Amino acid sequence: MQRAMAELGIAPSQTAVISGIGCSSRMPYYMNTYGMHTIHGRGLAIATGLKVARPDLTVWNVTGDGDCLAIGGNHFIHAMRRNIDLNIILFNNKIYGLTKGQYSPTSDRGLVTKSSPWGTVEDPFCPAELCIGARGTFFARAIDGDIKNSIVAMKAAVGHKGASVVEMLCNCVIFADGIHKLVTDPAVRADKTILLEDGKPMIYGKNRDKGLVLDGWNIKSVTLGENGITEKDLLVHDAKMADPILHLKLAMMGYSPYGYAGATDELPIALGVIRNVEGISYDEAVAGQIEEVKGKKKARTLRELLLSGDTWEVK
Amino acid sequence: MENPKIIEASEVVVRFSGDSGDGMQLAGTIFSTVAAILGNEISTFPDYPAEMRAPRGSLGGVSSFQVHVGKKVYTPGDQCDVLVAMNPAALKQNVKFLKKGGVLIYDEDTFVQSELAKAKFATLDPFTEMGIADKYQLVGVPVTESTKASLADTGMDAKSVARCRNIFALGFVFWLFNRPLKKAEEFLTSKFAKKPEILQANLKVITDGYNYGANTHASVSTYRVETRKAEPGIYCDVKGNAATAYGLVAAAENAGIRLFLGSYPITPATDILHELSKLKFLDVITVQAEDEVSGICTAIGAAFGGALGVTSTSGPGIALKSEAIGLAVMAELPLVVIDVMRGGPSTGLPTKTEQTDLMQCIYGRNGESPCVVMAASTPVDCFNAAYNASKIALEHNTPVILLTDAFLGNGSSSLRIPEPDSLPPIKPAIATADMADSYEPYARDPETFVRLKAIPGTEGLMHRVGGLEKDEHGAISTNPEVHQKMVRNRQAKIDSIANVIPELEVMGDADADTIVIGWGGTFGHISAAVENLRAEGVKLAQAHFEYIVPLPTNTSEVLRKYKNILCCELNNGQFAAYLRSKVEGISIKEFNEVKGQPFQIRDIEEAIISVVKG
Ligand SMILES: Cc1ncc(C[n+]2csc(CCOP(=O)(O)OP(=O)(O)O)c2C)c(N)n1
Ligand code: SF4
Ligand SMILES: [Mg+2]
Numbered sequence: 001m002q003r004a005m006a007e008l009g010i011a012p013s014q015t016a017v018i019s020g021i022g023c024s025s026r027m028p029y030y031m032n033t034y035g036m037h038t039i040h041g042r043g044l045a046i047a048t049g050l051k052v053a054r055p056d057l058t059v060w061n062v063t064g065d066g067d068c069l070a071i072g073g074n075h076f077i078h079a080m081r082r083n084i085d086l087n088i089i090l091f092n093n094k095i096y097g098l099t100k101g102q103y104s105p106t107s108d109r110g111l112v113t114k115s116s117p118w119g120t121v122e123d124p125f126c127p128a129e130l131c132i133g134a135r136g137t138f139f140a141r142a143i144d145g146d147i148k149n150s151i152v153a154m155k156a157a158v159g160h161k162g163a164s165v166v167e168m169l170c171n172c173v174i175f176a177d178g179i180h181k182l183v184t185d186p187a188v189r190a191d192k193t194i195l196l197e198d199g200k201p202m203i204y205g206k207n208r209d210k211g212l213v214l215d216g217w218n219i220k221s222v223t224l225g226e227n228g229i230t231e232k233d234l235l236v237h238d239a240k241m242a243d244p245i246l247h248l249k250l251a252m253m254g255y256s257p258y259g260y261a262g263a264t265d266e267l268p269i270a271l272g273v274i275r276n277v278e279g280i281s282y283d284e285a286v287a288g289q290i291e292e293v294k295g296k297k298k299a300r301t302l303r304e305l306l307l308s309g310d311t312w313e314v315k
Numbered sequence: 316m317e318n319p320k321i322i323e324a325s326e327v328v329v330r331f332s333g334d335s336g337d338g339m340q341l342a343g344t345i346f347s348t349v350a351a352i353l354g355n356e357i358s359t360f361p362d363y364p365a366e367m368r369a370p371r372g373s374l375g376g377v378s379s380f381q382v383h384v385g386k387k388v389y390t391p392g393d394q395c396d397v398l399v400a401m402n403p404a405a406l407k408q409n410v411k412f413l414k415k416g417g418v419l420i421y422d423e424d425t426f427v428q429s430e431l432a433k434a435k436f437a438t439l440d441p442f443t444e445m446g447i448a449d450k451y452q453l454v455g456v457p458v459t460e461s462t463k464a465s466l467a468d469t470g471m472d473a474k475s476v477a478r479c480r481n482i483f484a485l486g487f488v489f490w491l492f493n494r495p496l497k498k499a500e501e502f503l504t505s506k507f508a509k510k511p512e513i514l515q516a517n518l519k520v521i522t523d524g525y526n527y528g529a530n531t532h533a534s535v536s537t538y539r540v541e542t543r544k545a546e547p548g549i550y551c552d553v554k555g556n557a558a559t560a561y562g563l564v565a566a567a568e569n570a571g572i573r574l575f576l577g578s579y580p581i582t583p584a585t586d587i588l589h590e591l592s593k594l595k596f597l598d599v600i601t602v603q604a605e606d607e608v609s610g611i612c613t614a615i616g617a618a619f620g621g622a623l624g625v626t627s628t629s630g631p632g633i634a635l636k637s638e639a640i641g642l643a644v645m646a647e648l649p650l651v652v653i654d655v656m657r658g659g660p661s662t663g664l665p666t667k668t669e670q671t672d673l674m675q676c677i678y679g680r681n682g683e684s685p686c687v688v689m690a691a692s693t694p695v696d697c698f699n700a701a702y703n704a705s706k707i708a709l710e711h712n713t714p715v716i717l718l719t720d721a722f723l724g725n726g727s728s729s730l731r732i733p734e735p736d737s738l739p740p741i742k743p744a745i746a747t748a749d750m751a752d753s754y755e756p757y758a759r760d761p762e763t764f765v766r767l768k769a770i771p772g773t774e775g776l777m778h779r780v781g782g783l784e785k786d787e788h789g790a791i792s793t794n795p796e797v798h799q800k801m802v803r804n805r806q807a808k809i810d811s812i813a814n815v816i817p818e819l820e821v822m823g824d825a826d827a828d829t830i831v832i833g834w835g836g837t838f839g840h841i842s843a844a845v846e847n848l849r850a851e852g853v854k855l856a857q858a859h860f861e862y863i864v865p866l867p868t869n870t871s872e873v874l875r876k877y878k879n880i881l882c883c884e885l886n887n888g889q890f891a892a893y894l895r896s897k898v899e900g901i902s903i904k905e906f907n908e909v910k911g912q913p914f915q916i917r918d919i920e921e922a923i924i925s926v927v928k929g
Contacts, residue, residue: 047616
């Protein structure tokens, strides 16, 4: 994050990092910016107030899967809906780390944890689905540790006006070690993930010989060279497409209703900036309306306002 | 020619009642505003229907508006001298408020079988049925038919004509009180400036209503209400919630910062959100949040960013906000939390008034979590209280909870519009860029224990705050001694605010051995009861608390002087219990009511008498 900001030339004094509670939410302490480590689940609401009051600042929200999608779920969907210009870094380790290992709203069905010794009996959220379902305008996914692509995603998030979500797939070595390994393990990563880049054809695989095409309503994985398939037949990523349907389909690749159980599917999990569309950002709209209303009303102080209403004088 | 029989009164109470669609609130507001313009003191109390969508003419759909005008007015009054009933349901619901011998004005055109049945009268003679035929002066006025006749030539449709009935009745009341129509006409002209047709209709019916009284009811005695010289200045009529909103705006203006309100709608606090949302052209930001928690959290974020962060709510919302208030206590950020109290617990009585949130506000948070708690005492006092709450929050970097209630929030009285320099200055406790070398976020003033807040965007003052315990340099700490010290520092900061608030003022007789105390919105009722008894020769002192945490420095000294202390509050004795825990060696007697209604003055009088008699 620090590197993303340095590369974008944003001064630490113009930056505020707001977090909730969780292992991931300790981040503000490692940053030389303005920061607030708040209360569980509420970082986004606090960041929203800060950004509306101070649109000049670059505001980050650092959060976890529990912080953001369980206790803070309501703030999350409304931040998406309003499209407030925040950069949200969601560290998804599919577990409650800080409280020592309970399942979270992103834990796959059946996950055995301290609070689910017999396995969970509920389905997870896929953060992208929730984001796009709540009319989110920006969603990116990156693997924690893949510094290069994380920085690309974060820079794109800052560049996007509106609510930007960067989901970091991260590993809790203590309580859910290897939770993402079906897709992140270096041995399978190239075949189980695809990095989406705007304007580029969707190619992946260890040998870069696999690609994605649209087959009716469905995305299908194909092998280049087989059945006469060439690069030209592949889908080209368009992160700026307003219609969310294809973005949603791309973001949901590899996610069966049960989580990564579907990683055994033929489809890879999408990484990179999946959706990045323009919309009216809330903070701009609030400021814009204030300016607009000023054009309609003459009073600039409370006294002028009260004197312009029904009054009487006692002499 | 003036009516020969004029009763000179120092005060009168008028209650307008009708169906919720009958415009009683408007009629009452015009009457009270004109009274204020003429130099009366005023106090009003709207009583909204119990059911939002009750059928027309039914008992559940009755809406009323009580106005007290006179020389010295503290409350909307227990009972009324004049009751206006626009239909039988209104009569049935409101006759209990009319004093014996009072004037009952009713729209005789609505006292027909169908309407009487809707109001569940068994006979066609409701007066005999209720046994009130000779208890009151009954004045039947054909309001509906006269309004129709008055507007017959305008071509208005029946529905629009019916909407003018309230103004016809108001014209009649104006005649009854010898009020000049001119002022009402001015009010109507500005109110309906954009709807000339309706304006013309209303101007016509108010005149006709007035003339109807003068021509037809020459035998009814009319009133003239004494006026009192108010402090010179320019006045306007405001409701308590609007006064709160204005006080916040004034504070932000004087502090030179932006006002930010994060709020979630809840009766009876929503009007603060409504009022401030109208004032965007004064640079006010309002966010209607997704829930109560977000309401306060957005305000905390805005406060961190340097704005005056405010959240407004009622009791259930305070419950939801308590964790976040704790964050503002810990992070030592300025924050104003307004609780317009209503009947509880749980959803309780949303539209009714109570003082039952006091303990929740003083203590209702985890950990040792002190913050300032204060209360407004009258609708216009909401202005000063909101101003002072903001001043303390900004100058001491602490959350301040301001308690008002449904009675204050919906009631109105006249606000003297403050001159630009008449309000005390507000100097937020913030660090500036030149302190970059030495700034520490939790360094404190040795006397006030106030820390300086650095505002994001300021070069060189980057720092982190948050809910975890920290040492004085701002580093996270679980050291037992550090925690003990920080707990004490935060408490000392709140305690030291006692040095900047006014001392407790004692009113009444210097040689009294009984003092009547209260806090918040009961001020008017307690004052009226005390004054009534003093007028009868009972020696009494009175003190009313605006600041609850911390208490004024002379609290103990004042209270210890009296043999009897009677504390009156609209709860089960929360303030009395708090005082006992703070002031040693006093014995407090209590007069408590939890009915969702303001006190009745005569009940307080009785309670005082029984204490005085021992
Ligand atoms: C109101 C409240 N409830 C519960 C907690 C306990 N708590 C702290 S963090 C946490 C879950 C953290 O999970 P996540 O957000 O996924 O963060 P991680 O530690 O995994 O990074 C919980 C339940 C709390 N601090 N506050
Ligand atoms: S490994 Fe797990 S428990 Fe440890 S800090 Fe990371 S998320 Fe928290
Ligand atoms: Mg987690």
